[in-house]
Amino acid sequence: MSRLSRSDVAAVLSELEGLGNKRVREDMGKRFGIHTDKAWGVRMADMQKVSKAIGTDHQLAQQLWKSGWYEARMVATMIADPKQVTPKEMDAWCEDFDNWAICDTACFKLWDQVPHTWDKVAMWATSEEEFIKRAAFALLASVALHDKKGPDKPYLELLPLCAKAANDERNFVKKAVSWALRSIGARSNACHAATLVIATEPCGSANATERWIGKDVLRDITRPLVMERAAKRDKRRRC
Secondary structure, eight states: TTTTGGGGGHHHHHHHTTTOOHHHHHHHHTTTTTOOOOOOOHHHHHHHHHHHHHHHOOOHHHHHHOOOOOHHHHHHHSSSSSOOOOOOHHHHHHHHHOOOHHHHHHHHHHHSTTTTTHHHHHHTTTTTHHHHHHHHHHHHHHHHHHOOSSSSHHHHHHHHHHHTTOOOOOOHHHHHHHHOOOHHHHTTTHHHHHHHHHHHGGOOOOHHHHHHHHHHHHHHHHHHHHHEEEEEEHHHOOO
16 A cells, blocks of 8 residues: 555555455355445455554544445554544444444454543443443453553452343343453452352353353353463562
């Protein structure tokens, strides 16, 4: 991609369209459960190359998002500037989510770096919309994984929110709740112990979704590797 075209939304869209592949497009839904009406079928590696060539460009990210194309929106999450993201913009993009991949990429690549995280987790967790509610827990999981030195308190305070959502049987919500709990459980000894309590109780529940989440979380956080990682993080933060 030439330097001149980096600020040209039409050029970026044209480049992405040219990278599209019919088989990749078909596999998105069949193999990976990524369902969207506007997609060319561009491989993730190619979207990442386009994003890297552009660099950080928040205005272009906003324009790409407005195009509605799946690949353009994925690139938008990778080139947007976390420092320029506003709460209003987060809500607007979140309302556009129509599949798990764009939801998770926005959370994992961009929103885990903005200062509005905690407010949005609490707000979106009460939504009736599947992908907005997923975003709450995908964002919580992303921050828990990337925040190596922050205090445990915000995560411990949000554990009851995870417990409350554990009876949501919708596939993309329950998996995000489990992801959030597993990520918090690996942060430190205190987080591990608290998550262990939260996850153990649902295992005996009459609700199938709660049982699934409880067992899924326990299976992961009781692995020796996870417990060792939590202990090491504690040690590094004390140093």
